[in-house]
Amino acid sequence: MTGTLTLVRLALRRDRVVLPVWIVTIIGLLAASASAIAELYPQAAQRIALGVTIGSAPALQALTGPVFDATSIGGLTAWRTTTMASVLAALMSILVVTRHTRAEEETGRAELVGACAVSRHAPLASAMLVAGGANLLIVLLIAIALAGQGLPAAGALAFGLAVGGVGWTFTGVAILAAQLSEHARTVNGIAAATLGLAFLLRALGDAAKVETLTWLSPLGWAQRMRAFAGERWWVAALFAVTGLVLMTVAALLASRRDLGAGLVPARLGPPGAAATFRSPLALAWRLQRGGLLGWAIGFAVVGAMFGALAYSVGDIVRDNPQLAELLARMGDGAGALADTFLAAELGLLGLVAGGFAVQATLRLQGEESAIRAEPVLATAVARWRWTAGHLAVALGGSALILAAGGLTAGLAHGLRIGEPIRQAARLLGAALVQVPATWTLAGIAMLLFGLLPRLTALAWAALVAFALLGQLGELLQLDEWVRGLSPFVHVPPSLGQPVDVSPLLWLGVVTAALSLAGIAAFQRRDLRGD
Template identity: 65%
Template sequence: MSALTGTGTLVRLALRRDRLRLPIWVVVIPGLVTATASAIVELYPTMGERLALGLAIGANPALRALTGPIFDPSSAGGLTAWRVTGVAAVLTSLLSVLFVTRHTRAEEETGRAELIGAGTVGRHALPAAAVLVAGAANLAVALLSALGLATRGLPVSGALAFGLSVAGTGWVFTGVAALTAQLTETARAANAIALAALGLAFLLRAAGDAADGDTLSWLSPLGWAQRVRAFADERWTVFALFAVAAAALSAVAHLLAGRRDVGTGLLSSRRGPATAAPRLSGPTALAWRLHRGVLLGWVIAFTVVGAVFGALALSVGDIVDDNPQLAALMAGFGGAGAVVDAFLATVMSLLGMVAAGYAVQAALRPRAEEVAARAEPVLAAAVSRWRWPAGHLVWALGGATTVLAVAGLAAGLAHGIRVGDPAGQALRITGAALAQAPAVWVMAGVAVLLFGFVPRLTSLAWAVLGAFVLLGQLGRLLGIDERIQDLSPFAHLPRVPGGEATFGPLAWLVVVAAALVLAGLAGFRRRDLTGG
């Protein structure tokens, strides 16, 4: 029997299991790309308008950090590639990571992989099937995106280059997920490592583009996608980087899969002591034990990101000072200082959306404990239905606030050291980071509400977060009604530092978050375990 025996059957099984999830990804991403292209064609019909926008983009490091550089502002295709390449590449990477982990490590964690392996199935059939289906889904996204762009009158070669650049990024992170699935014993840890790699790729790309240089950006697959230069004298040779990286990662994953037992990871879990320390008594202490590793990783990541962007902030003002025309233009808006504050406000807003990912992940940890049958023994003791999930919420809400605070502090210190006011800038920018917290708490509340009433649909919390992020990034461009955009809690946050801080909307967000959390806890108290 070959190591790949049964791969075709497992491919069909994966497609059957994800017959609803995969089509949503494959349709939504190209739909978003096509809608963006249509909006740009309508909003900037003349070359003069497009060139003016391109000049503003090129002079704004905050925009370059967020969305990447623009290579051809004279064409609608060039503007489309600038605006949506990064978004589409991140979404296909998420698709790849979540799908591959679900059909590899999660199968081993639940014991289904061992059951499948007892049949006529080769040792590597399960990961091979996951990689094949994820790769095919990425290709479908590429072809549908290219078709949508071509139907909007954009050049076919540019549309094809755009689609393949997005798919190429997805293929790389398919390999990343296949590799992380071999390293850990849980799907949660495998996802965390793979998503950390995606976050690092974004950081490298953003830092490189904000500094108006290519070195760091070339270290990131997200940077490769943009350096394909769709609709701007395409660089087809860049696709060799995607092919080599994806093949190498998949080959290493294949090699490692043959060197471990089913259900284990190469990074084995450390055995704990026979008895717990007194400080671990109680549901909140237990939750801390479960959350502390992940929280530490997020704190380290946010500290690094905050320090990097804080150190870059002064360079934004230097660009204005070195350009007399731009300096004159910005004088009416507060000069270089206003540009620096706008850059920092954009960074804090972005970090707030990312921190919401931690909040959702931590708030859904009780559901993972419930599915793994670890909740029932805890609740069989003298632990109420309120205290157990509330213990996790302490670290979901407090942990998200902590990662925002350390990011703001690191950014403020890095920026303050460069301008000679570390204490003042640290206080100011930490406050700006913490202003994102109420919206992050609302997202945790959404997760708790789903956990309490429809636990089988808790993954919708991620869909809601994704929808809110897309509304914030593309809502105005796509002409979405402001009332719909206002559904996002991030739409009500102040643009600080630099903008006016209004506390009314923040207070309302806190009230909404509290209501969602209390409703979710009440729902959990009234339902059966593993129900929904």
């Protein structure tokens, strides 16, 4: 382990801004949510009514999990925020590990470091210590923050262990994935796909009340920690053992591969290029088509799941006569509630599609950093054509994956109510309404790449900020202008009423302005520089 502590200090120095932002975001989310729930539902009767109606619906349990204790503020806080906070901790761990392991090998820096008095396993160990330390800090700060608001200390500590435990587990997932591929982008994709699968298993298990599926997911373990509802402390050991096993396997695999190589060798390309392979757009499509296919399949599966669950939202109406009467005055009762649920889920898909838009746009930075952009731009290819090719894939691809999610959601929902064609058309249109807001994130990423390439991580920060504003803005009672900073807040309702196209046009104008400014800035700066 020679050199491990030195590499830890180096990693902390490099992440001195990003890592605290992740931690403060997670802690602030939980603390603000607990405070808002205490203010909005001060009486036990109000909390019980919320848990019996909204919290008991299978469709909504697919998103947030079950309510284990609706009588307490802590129980409702755990129900509302455990999944979101756990996903953020997992993403933080994945990005930290990939940055300090596979990305270092891909750029050749690990080879330079390894030429010094540094052990072969020091980079893995340092990444594990940094990510593990960050998750341990999250555990402690969550316990302090929630206990400081008057919630039971045992429940606050269990909540922290649940969130930090998910982060620790996905630290192991990312370290193991880093042994498989030669490219950091692929490692992030493998780990993110594992996180998506974990969410899907937990959602299906909670919605269908199949505990076996839920226990296959670390996100399900976080829920079954039962913070503030009769804590199960032994679940923390499940997180610890799983993470250690994954890291041990990764260390064994690391000693059986060459530095810079992956256990799964890269596939060789064809000896000659196809006749259509003659433009920057064709190059961008060739580089990104595999990732786009994976995103489209994932959206199709999740969309079908949401569509199948929408029908069960009517259970809320059947169990709550007062709500049924209110909805009957508003429209078609259970149908109106199903549309509300589907609109919310399509909004969530729009946010996730923003992740693809950012990833596809920032592929430009990956090509530039790996010195693959220079040979292309040394030919007759203009800079604006090269950037426009990747931007076109980002914009078109985000629309495509949203269409896949909306279409499968409509088909699944339509099959349950006997209107597959009509519902498929409705939800396809509703999904495409999210596209202009998603494109705004591509514009932000393009502007940062062209103007401030060292700060492109701010595009991901913008995505997280928009997600928090959209999902928790009303709960936290933020001012209207603050929530209006998210482009997704301006997406007009599209189910059950005519669509107002003016906000969509304005979002398109903003995207065009950001994109053109980024392309113009890239025209004027040096490659691999500011």
